[in-house]
Amino acid sequence: MSVEPVLIVGSVAYDDLELPSGVFNNTVGGAATYSAIATSLLHPARVVGIVGEDFDVKTLDQLRARSIDIDGIERAKGKTFRWRGRYAADLNSRETLDTQLNVFAHFQPKILPNAQNPEFLLLGNIHPALQLHVLQQVKKPRFVAADTMNFWISGEPETLRKVLAQVDLLIVNDEEARELSGIFNLPKAARAIQKMGPARVIIKRGEFGALLFDEAGTFFVPAYPLEEVVDPTGAGDSFAGGLFAYLARTDQTSPQALRKALFFASAAGSFCVEGVGPSRLLSMTKDDFRKRLTSFMSLVDYGAQLDLP
Amino acid sequence: MSVEPVLIVGSVAYDDLELPSGVFNNTVGGAATYSAIATSLLHPARVVGIVGEDFDVKTLDQLRARSIDIDGIERAKGKTFRWRGRYAADLNSRETLDTQLNVFAHFQPKILPNAQNPEFLLLGNIHPALQLHVLQQVKKPRFVAADTMNFWISGEPETLRKVLAQVDLLIVNDEEARELSGIFNLPKAARAIQKMGPARVIIKRGEFGALLFDEAGTFFVPAYPLEEVVDPTGAGDSFAGGLFAYLARTDQTSPQALRKALFFASAAGSFCVEGVGPSRLLSMTKDDFRKRLTSFMSLVDYGAQLDLP
Numbered sequence: 068m069s070v071e072p073v074l075i076v077g078s079v080a081y082d083d084l085e086l087p088s089g090v091f092n093n094t095v096g097g098a099a100t101y102s103a104i105a106t107s108l109l110h111p112a113r114v115v116g117i118v119g120e121d122f123d124v125k126t127l128d129q130l131r132a133r134s135i136d137i138d139g140i141e142r143a144k145g146k147t148f149r150w151r152g153r154y155a156a157d158l159n160s161r162e163t164l165d166t167q168l169n170v171f172a173h174f175q176p177k178i179l180p181n182a183q184n185p186e187f188l189l190l191g192n193i194h195p196a197l198q199l200h201v202l203q204q205v206k207k208p209r210f211v212a213a214d215t216m217n218f219w220i221s222g223e224p225e226t227l228r229k230v231l232a233q234v235d236l237l238i239v240n241d242e243e244a245r246e247l248s249g250i251f252n253l254p255k256a257a258r259a260i261q262k263m264g265p266a267r268v269i270i271k272r273g274e275f276g277a278l279l280f281d282e283a284g285t286f287f288v289p290a291y292p293l294e295e296v297v298d299p300t301g302a303g304d305s306f307a308g309g310l311f312a313y314l315a316r317t318d319q320t321s322p323q324a325l326r327k328a329l330f331f332a333s334a335a336g337s338f339c340v341e342g343v344g345p346s347r348l349l350s351m352t353k354d355d356f357r358k359r360l361t362s363f364m365s366l367v368d369y370g371a372q373l374d375l376p
Numbered sequence: 377m378s379v380e381p382v383l384i385v386g387s388v389a390y391d392d393l394e395l396p397s398g399v400f401n402n403t404v405g406g407a408a409t410y411s412a413i414a415t416s417l418l419h420p421a422r423v424v425g426i427v428g429e430d431f432d433v434k435t436l437d438q439l440r441a442r443s444i445d446i447d448g449i450e451r452a453k454g455k456t457f458r459w460r461g462r463y464a465a466d467l468n469s470r471e472t473l474d475t476q477l478n479v480f481a482h483f484q485p486k487i488l489p490n491a492q493n494p495e496f497l498l499l500g501n502i503h504p505a506l507q508l509h510v511l512q513q514v515k516k517p518r519f520v521a522a523d524t525m526n527f528w529i530s531g532e533p534e535t536l537r538k539v540l541a542q543v544d545l546l547i548v549n550d551e552e553a554r555e556l557s558g559i560f561n562l563p564k565a566a567r568a569i570q571k572m573g574p575a576r577v578i579i580k581r582g583e584f585g586a587l588l589f590d591e592a593g594t595f596f597v598p599a600y601p602l603e604e605v606v607d608p609t610g611a612g613d614s615f616a617g618g619l620f621a622y623l624a625r626t627d628q629t630s631p632q633a634l635r636k637a638l639f640f641a642s643a644a645g646s647f648c649v650e651g652v653g654p655s656r657l658l659s660m661t662k663d664d665f666r667k668r669l670t671s672f673m674s675l676v677d678y679g680a681q682l683d684l685p
Contacts, residue, residue, distance in 0.1 A: 157560060252602075253601060254601045293561075294563050327678050366594055367597075
């Protein structure tokens with residue numbers, strides 16, 4: 068087992084969330100925050116990001132207490148990145164009401180000397196030029212995953228291609244996979260993306276689970292069918308964090324390890340959506356997680372071999 | 377293994393299909409047709425339905441050749457039930473352009489004496505009063521499943537409740553489960569439906585797979601991620617037929633059998649959508665089916681036990 072923390076680069080933010088259950092202003096958010104909290108369940112994490120002077124020091128202390136190295140979180144003059152969103156009553160769609168990049172507009176990820184040799188690197192959804200900049204600062208990691216979004220797919224296709232050529236895994240949602248490949252059918256879209264670089268592609272489909280395409284074939288992990296969903300914010304980032312938690316903890320990147328890691332990913336996502344912001348991720352215990360995993364696996368366990376009668 | 381055919385009651389029809397790949401008029405269709413063809417892969421089926429004078433005798437011969445008993449398909453004066461639909465380019469939605477009930481408007485399912493003791497009974501999506509009428513004509517079967525739709529859920533709630541009290545399994549889609557229960561959350565909706573009678577509820581979600589709720593918990597089967605989808609017509613009925621194929625063939629109704637049967641159901645649905653109408657269901661071989669099942673199961677096979685590291 069490697070003790071090197073998982074290196075996570077991405078946003079640290081404040082979110083103002085308009086949920087069916089109420090309005091929650093100043094909720095701690097950001098992709099890197101969610102991913103790191105999920106990873107820290109099983110393995111140390113290290114965040115590279117930026118916050119403003121308004122960012123609550125207690126929150127950073129809380130992260131540090133979970134074995135999250137926050138030395139790479141720069142504190143800059145100005146305000147923290149802020150996102151305001153409103154969710155539909157069924158939580159299946161959301162509308163961005165306001166985005167204030169603030170200090171994030173000048174984010175130049177700087178990897179400190181002690182962090183330049185990561186085994187596992189998660190490049191959150193930031194400008195592909197910044198993702199490249201991170202890759203240039205580190206010794207080639209054993210396993211690199213990247214997230215991206217339609218904004219970069221359409222706006223920075225060439226830079227994004229350079230990133231894709233250097234990553235082992237791309238994690239996107241179905242719309243992004245379709246836009247990136249120009250192909251509607253997801254298995255075909257994944258194959259086209261694999262040709263751009265990443266040997267593995269994960270396509271997230273929210274409450275409908277996620278598909279993995281790799282050299283061993285196709286794998287599917289469902290979303291845990293929850294009775295109460297409170298706040299989907301950060302679910303995808305928690306998913307990525309849960310995935311890395313398992314890979315780093317077991318020190319494996321094999322197809323079988325990735326398949327198992329997907330259960331950790333989906334379980335982390337399921338806890339995330341049970342609370343406002345990262346509250347449930349922070350409050351869940353290892354025992355809560357173990358119980359969810361057990362019930363989760365029975366969801367697809369058809370028992371023994373299935374022969375055609 | 378029981379040799380009693382699976383009894384399937386429902387529509388036999390002609391469909392005029394406007395698909396992205398072309399317009400296909402006079403395609404053989406109907407829920408009972410699709411279900412029976414899927415069932416007949418592993419076990420004899422018996423259809424109770426009605427067709428008009430225009431129905432091609434060769435089609436009936438084709439069904440009979442697949443060990444489908446068609447003695448219960450009444451041939452009545454007039455025309456066969458006809459549905460015309462247009463699918464969206466992505467095949468994920470469709471619009472009904474025309475429905476001509478024709479002889480189906482006077483359908484009174486009559487169970488012939490040699491068919492009145494079924495072990496497995498599938499009540500297709502017909503008026504709940506007709507579903508009740510079928511139940512009155514048979515000795516209590518070992519396992520009864522019913523399909524229904526929003527039209528009956530809102531239009532015939534009381535009669536439908538009487539049906540639900542007598543079935544072992546309800547197969548619906550997510551919208552129908554929500555309307556029937558008045559609950560948006562699917563696990564909660566399923567629990568509410570279980571209280572109406574059926575100990576088991578399957579909620580179909582099309583390309584997103586299906587959920588089973590029963591006394592053993594919750595189970596999920598994905599849809600097979602196909603590279604080419606041609607025509608979704610009849611996929612849900614093929615799914616039900618595939619489910620019954622496995623249960624009848626193995627003579628089991630246990631939670632574990634039902635979980636395995638769901639792979640047959642989903643595999644049958646996956647073949648159905650690969651061709652126009654039931655063409656691919658009819659052309660596939662047992663070997664095709666075996667290969668799909670094998671690759672299908674690897675889709676959720678995470679290998680051995682998954683311990684929290």
